[in-house]
Amino acid sequence: MDRILAQLPRFLSADNLVLLAEAAGMTLALTAVGCGIGFGLAFLLVYLRQSPGRWALPLRLLCIAYVEVFRRIPFLVVTYLVLFFIQAVASNASLFTIAVVAICIHATAYTAEIVRGGLESVPRQQIEAAQAMNIGRLRTTVLIVLPQAWPVIVPPAIAYAVSFIKDTSLVSQIGVFELTFRAKELNNQGFSGILAYGAIALVYFVISFPLSLLGQHLEKRLATSRAERRARRLRRA
Template sequence: MERILEQAPRFFSSGNMALLLEAAGLTLAMTATGCLIGFFLAFILVYLRQTPGLWAMPLRWICITYVEVFRRIPFIVVIYLVLFFIQAVTPDASLFTIAVIAICLYAVAYTADIIRGGIESVPRTQVEAAEAMNLSRLQTTLTIVLPQAWPVIVPPAIAFAVSFIKDTALVSQVGVFELTFRGKELNNQGYSGILVFGTIALCYFLISFPLSLLGQHLEKRLATPRGQRRARKIRRT
C-alpha cells in the first residue's frame, strides 16, 4: 500500500493518462469497427444460409461450416492466423487492420446465430403473406422480417459487443497498443501491478458500462407492447 501511495502521483500524470486515453480510444475503435462490419457481414451470411432450393445447398453448407468452425476456435488463434496470412500477402498491413479483420471474422460467426434466431422468431405466416403479395425474398426480408426481428436481435448483439471489449485485450499479444498493452508497458516501468491493472480494469468498466445501459435502453424501446405489459406486470408482482 505504501508503494501504491508513493507511485500514485507519478502514475496519474498527464502523460500517462493521455497514453491510457489514447489506448482506450483504440480499444473502442477496434471493437466498434470490427463488430459493426461483422454484424453487417453476418446479415449477408444468414441471408445466404437461408437461400431456398437444392442448388443452394453447397452455399448453405459453406455458411454453416464457417459459423461452426469459428465459434470453436479461440480468438487468440484467429488473431495469429490473420496475422500470418495478412503478413504473407501484404507485409505492410498495420496491426490495427489485422486486429479489425480478426474481430470481424469472429464477430460474424457469433452474431450470425443471433441474427438467425431473430429472423426465425418472426411467424412464418408473415413471410407467406408477403409471398402471396408477390414480394421478392429480399423485399420480404427488409420490409417484413427485419423490422419484427430487431427487438430479438439488438439486445444480445449489444451484449456480445460489450463482452467482446474485454476480449480485445488479446490483440496486445501481437503488439497492438490497446489498453492491456499499455498496462504492460507501465508495469514494466516499475509501477505497481495493482495500481496499473486496477486502473486498466476501471477503464474497461468505463467503456463497457455505458454500452450496457444503451443495450437496456434499446431493449425497452424495441420491446413489443405485449412484452412491455408483461414486464410491467412482473415488476408489480
C-alpha cells in the same frame, strides 16, 4: 503498498493519462469497428444461408461450416492466424487492420446465430403471404422480416459487443496499442503491476458499464409493443 502510493503522482501524470485515454479509445474503436462490420457480415451470411433451392446447397453448407468452425476456435488463435496470414500476403498491413479483421471473423460467427434466431422468430406465414404476392426474398426480408426481427436481434447483439470490449484485450498479444498492451508497457516501465492493471481494470469497467445499461434500456424500449407506446402517447396528448 507504500511503493504504489509513492508511484501514484507520477503514474497519474498528464502524459500517462493521455496515453491511457488513447489506449481506451483504441479498445473502443476495435470493438465498434470489428463488431459493427461483423454484425453487417452476419446479416449477409444468414441471408445467404437461407438461400432456397438445390443449387444453393453448397452455399448453405459453407455458411453453416463458417459459423460452426469459428465459434469453436479461441479468439486468440484466430488473431494469430489472421496476423500470420495477412503478413504473408500483405506485409505492410497495420496491426489495427489485422486486429479488426480478426474481430470481424469472430463477431460474424457469433452474431450470425443471433441474427438467424431473430429472423426466424418472424412467423413463416407472413413470408408465405409475401411470396403469394410476388414480393421477392430480399424485399420481404428488408420490408417485412427485419423490422419485426429487430427487437429480438438488437439487445443480444449489443450485449455481445459490450462483452467483447473485454475480449479485445487479447489482441495486445500481437502488439496493438490498446488498454491491456498499455498496462503491460507501464508495468515494464517500472510502475507497479497492481497500479497498471488496476487502472485499466477501472477503465474497462467505466467503458462497459454505461454501454450495458444502454443495452438494457434499449431492450426494454424494444420489448414494449408499438400498441402500448401508442396508447401512452395518446394518453399524454
